[in-house]
Amino acid sequence: MKKLLSGNEAIALGAYESGVKVAAAYPGTPSTEILENLAKYPGLWAEWSPNEKVALDVAIGAAYAGQRALATMKMVGLNVAADSLFYVAYTGLVGGLVIVTADDPGMHSSQNEQDNRQYARFAKVPMVEPSDSQECKDFVGYALDISERFDAPVLLRTTTRVAHSQTAVEVEERSGPQGDGEPKSYKRDKAKYVMVPGYARARHPVVEQRLKDLAEFAETFEGNRIEWGSPDLGIISGGIAYQYAREVFKDASFLKLGMSYPLPERKIKEFASKVKRLLVVEDLDPFWEEQVRLMGVEVEGKKYFPMIGEFSPDVVRAGAVKAGLMEEKALAPVELPELPGRPPILCPGCRHRGVFFVLSKLKAVVNGDIGCYALGVNPPLAAVDTTGCMGASFGVVHGVNKAGIVERAVGVLGDSTFFHSGIAPLINIVYNGSNSTTIILDNHTTAMTGHQENPGTGRTLLGEPTDAIDIENLVRAIGVKDVRVVDPYDLKAVEAALKGAFATEGPSVIIATGPCVLKTREKRGVIVVDGERCNGCGLCLRVGCAAVVRASDKLVRIDELQCTGCTLCMQTCARKAMSLVEQGGR
Amino acid sequence: MVDSINFLFVGVGGQGIILVSDVVADVGLKLGLDAKKSEIHGMSQRGGSVESHVRWGDKVYSPIPAKGEVNYLVAMEILEAGRWAPYLAPDGEAIINNQQIASLSVSSGLARYPETERIVNIFAQRTKNVHLVEGLATARRMGNPAVAGVVLLGYLSSMLQYDEAAWLEVIEKRVPARFVKLNKEAFVEGRHLRG
Ligand SMILES: Cc1ncc(C[n+]2csc(CCOP(=O)(O)OP(=O)(O)O)c2C)c(N)n1
Numbered sequence: 001m002k003k004l005l006s007g008n009e010a011i012a013l014g015a016y017e018s019g020v021k022v023a024a025a026y027p028g029t030p031s032t033e034i035l036e037n038l039a040k041y042p043g044l045w046a047e048w049s050p051n052e053k054v055a056l057d058v059a060i061g062a063a064y065a066g067q068r069a070l071a072t073m074k075m076v077g078l079n080v081a082a083d084s085l086f087y088v089a090y091t092g093l094v095g096g097l098v099i100v101t102a103d104d105p106g107m108h109s110s111q112n113e114q115d116n117r118q119y120a121r122f123a124k125v126p127m128v129e130p131s132d133s134q135e136c137k138d139f140v141g142y143a144l145d146i147s148e149r150f151d152a153p154v155l156l157r158t159t160t161r162v163a164h165s166q167t168a169v170e171v172e173e174r175s176g177p178q179g180d181g182e183p184k185s186y187k188r189d190k191a192k193y194v195m196v197p198g199y200a201r202a203r204h205p206v207v208e209q210r211l212k213d214l215a216e217f218a219e220t221f222e223g224n225r226i227e228w229g230s231p232d233l234g235i236i237s238g239g240i241a242y243q244y245a246r247e248v249f250k251d252a253s254f255l256k257l258g259m260s261y262p263l264p265e266r267k268i269k270e271f272a273s274k275v276k277r278l279l280v281v282e283d284l285d286p287f288w289e290e291q292v293r294l295m296g297v298e299v300e301g302k303k304y305f306p307m308i309g310e311f312s313p314d315v316v317r318a319g320a321v322k323a324g325l326m327e328e329k330a331l332a333p334v335e336l337p338e339l340p341g342r343p344p345i346l347c348p349g350c351r352h353r354g355v356f357f358v359l360s361k362l363k364a365v366v367n368g369d370i371g372c373y374a375l376g377v378n379p380p381l382a383a384v385d386t387t388g389c390m391g392a393s394f395g396v397v398h399g400v401n402k403a404g405i406v407e408r409a410v411g412v413l414g415d416s417t418f419f420h421s422g423i424a425p426l427i428n429i430v431y432n433g434s435n436s437t438t439i440i441l442d443n444h445t446t447a448m449t450g451h452q453e454n455p456g457t458g459r460t461l462l463g464e465p466t467d468a469i470d471i472e473n474l475v476r477a478i479g480v481k482d483v484r485v486v487d488p489y490d491l492k493a494v495e496a497a498l499k500g501a502f503a504t505e506g507p508s509v510i511i512a513t514g515p516c517v518l519k520t521r522e523k524r525g526v527i528v529v530d531g532e533r534c535n536g537c538g539l540c541l542r543v544g545c546a547a548v549v550r551a552s553d554k555l556v557r558i559d560e561l562q563c564t565g566c567t568l569c570m571q572t573c574a575r576k577a578m579s580l581v582e583q584g585g586r
Numbered sequence: 587m588v589d590s591i592n593f594l595f596v597g598v599g600g601q602g603i604i605l606v607s608d609v610v611a612d613v614g615l616k617l618g619l620d621a622k623k624s625e626i627h628g629m630s631q632r633g634g635s636v637e638s639h640v641r642w643g644d645k646v647y648s649p650i651p652a653k654g655e656v657n658y659l660v661a662m663e664i665l666e667a668g669r670w671a672p673y674l675a676p677d678g679e680a681i682i683n684n685q686q687i688a689s690l691s692v693s694s695g696l697a698r699y700p701e702t703e704r705i706v707n708i709f710a711q712r713t714k715n716v717h718l719v720e721g722l723a724t725a726r727r728m729g730n731p732a733v734a735g736v737v738l739l740g741y742l743s744s745m746l747q748y749d750e751a752a753w754l755e756v757i758e759k760r761v762p763a764r765f766v767k768l769n770k771e772a773f774v775e776g777r778h779l780r781g
Pocket residue numbers: 026027028029052074076077080110111370371372373390413414415416417418441443445446447448449
């Protein structure tokens with residue numbers, strides 16, 4: 001039976017059917033749904049680890065224990081887990097290990113646009129790359145087989161369009177996992193698994209030989225296939241770029257690479273020798289193009305196709321026109337007038353808003369972080385001054401303060417980010433003593449990526465109750481003496497906490513606590529505006545809430561559907577023109 | 587050369603675009619065609635624009651079409667319809683829910699929401715076939731504004747020559763049991779809106 005599955009759902013299904021026993025991940029778009037789906041299957045352990053490095057170490061442990069294992073992450077997550085990738089590349093494993101890296105060309109929801117095929121070459125491990133959901137499912141199985149056969153971790157790279165597009169997958173009615181999954185006796189082999197220099201030196205040649213063996217395997221790997229068309233044009237492509245290229249170059253011959261690294265040199269040369277002109281169509285870096293050129297094969301690619309941004313049929317077509325392979329489209333583009341944009345914004349009722357409103361008012365320098373609160377950069381709040389990668393805020397603010405500035409600098413991150421990579425830099429603030437105020441926006445969830453559990457929520461990925469880590473106790477245990485817990489809906493309290501913290505010598509932490517409204521859907525009521533009192537001064541618009549609307553008569557109106565009754569706008573009103581009508585109160 | 591039928595569903599986060607495009611993709615498979623569907627989730631649920639592509643064909647490669655290749659643009663919101671107009675094919679069909687949702691720049695008085703006429707005029711560059719549909723009003727009349735998308739789905743289905751049953755079966759599978767009846771009625775209502 002054919003069923004439409006997203007790439008992520010298909011990877012989960014493939015992992016289940018291939019007998020994956022342990023899967024660990026930290027959420028991150030576009031990879032998150034893999035573990036969310038895998039968690040629904042019986043007979044395996046799936047978890048949200050606090051960060052990607054922990055997730056990969058967990059999966060490695062399971063693979064050392066002889067079981068098939070999976071770790072998934074968005075592409076920047078592999079930066080966090082890179083240290084572990086490099087050691088497991090040396091040690092190898094017993095059970096198969098697949099590491100999914102979900103790249104995000106176009107940066108739909110990422111802070112950079114890195115091409116993680118480079119990690120395969122860097123760490124000297126194989127990488128497979130599906131082009132649709134059927135391949136997503138199948139390639140998990142191939143990758144596990146390759147992993148066990150070559151004693152290597154295997155990277156599986158998706159990109160946003162592959163991960164999130166739904167395409168047809170052949171699904172068996174009742175499929176079950178391979179293998180017995182029974183505990184095995186631990187295989188000790190110190191020279192292979194203890195990477196002290198003496199042993200590690202002996203492993204490096206093994207890794208180099210393994211790459212050669214894998215390149216040989218790639219020559220006959222069924223994922224690398226030639227589809228003959230016209231000999232006038234040969235295209236080497238893979239991943240989603242292959243789909244776009246097939247769409248644009250209808251008659252060309254294709255070498256479709258299902259294995260991104262290492263490359264099948266003989267196959268590439270054979271293909272090249274039979275076509276008149278050879279193009280590589282790949283998104284982001286010229287990863288294949290450069291290697292093909294190094295083989296001494298004449299090839300073109302990035303001369304015509306961009307290194308920046310996400311590919312699409314239009315982008316590939318534009319490259320084809322540039323390469324002189326196609327005429328410009330006759331269809332004139334539609335001319336668009338300037339239309340108001342609709343960027344993502346903090347939700348009505350979002351508790352982060354209260355903190356950013358006060359930070360903006362106090363003109364603090366805000367070293368921010370990655371989470372919904374990155375949206376605090378948008379006007380009118382415009383409160384965030386830096387955002388780099390997860391956990392950066394608390395390290396950066398310490399550096400800013402050690403250098404010394406005239407203003408007050410504040411570090412801001414969320415609960416999930418605190419557990420991910422905020423604890424070590426907070427320890428640093430205490431250990432190396434800076435006058436840093438840090439804020440933890442604790443909305444009891446990992447909101448940005450769709451409300452995943454985290455170590456503070458008291459539930460696991462499988463939905464089971466567990467001990468919640470108490471952020472306040474943890475912060476105190478680290479040695480922070482000035483800890484203030486505030487309700488971010490109470491602007492006065494937030495301001496008092498900040499001013500109090502600023503007056504303190506040494507580290508101070510403010511925990512702004514209260515649940516994410518998008519998750520709880522709470523509605524306390526709605527705000528109503530007294531048209532007699534409102535003079536249209538617009539102070540309340542500065543909270544930047546979509547429910548607070550400037551009406552045509554210049555006065556302010558509240559969109560009742562969107563308003564949650566959080567009262568932040570009301571607290572800013574100097575003329576007391578707003579009041580809360582509680583739910584059911586009318 | 588038309589070798590596939592391309593649909594594009596657009597609107598604002600929370601307008602039910604994902605459900606509607608899921609149904610269309612499933613119907614494609616049910617009709618024995620290849621089908622692909624693509625949307626970007628992530629930041630969009632925070633009130634941003636949402637788009638979802640569905641393509642039907644004998645064999646579909648790319649999950650997204652090129653600009654100027656969308657045969658049916660279904661917009662749940664008027665401003666968003668205008669934004670995605672460049673994707674519409676010459677003489678394509680634009681089916682637009684008569685609803686305006688202010689963006690933050692509009693609601694805070696920094697930008698003006700364009701008049702409907704201006705949006706319709708954008709489409710004049712490609713097509714005369716602009717259908718302003720009372721999806722929201724119909725859904726409200728039926729007691730639940732959330733089914734506006736399904737009303738538009740019914741309207742869309744009336745433009746394709748496939749029979750009603752396939753659509754209704756998919757809706758039944760896709761919608762939570764207690765909402766099936768309402769959604770089927772909304773679908774049929776939408777089919778009849780196109781006189
Ligand atoms: C290394 C890395 N992993 C994952 C992500 C994806 N990501 C972005 S924000 C975020 C979660 C933020 O959660 P939290 O700090 O609790 O803030 P909230 O969104 O709930 O406000 C995640 C997982 C990322 N950007 N970088």
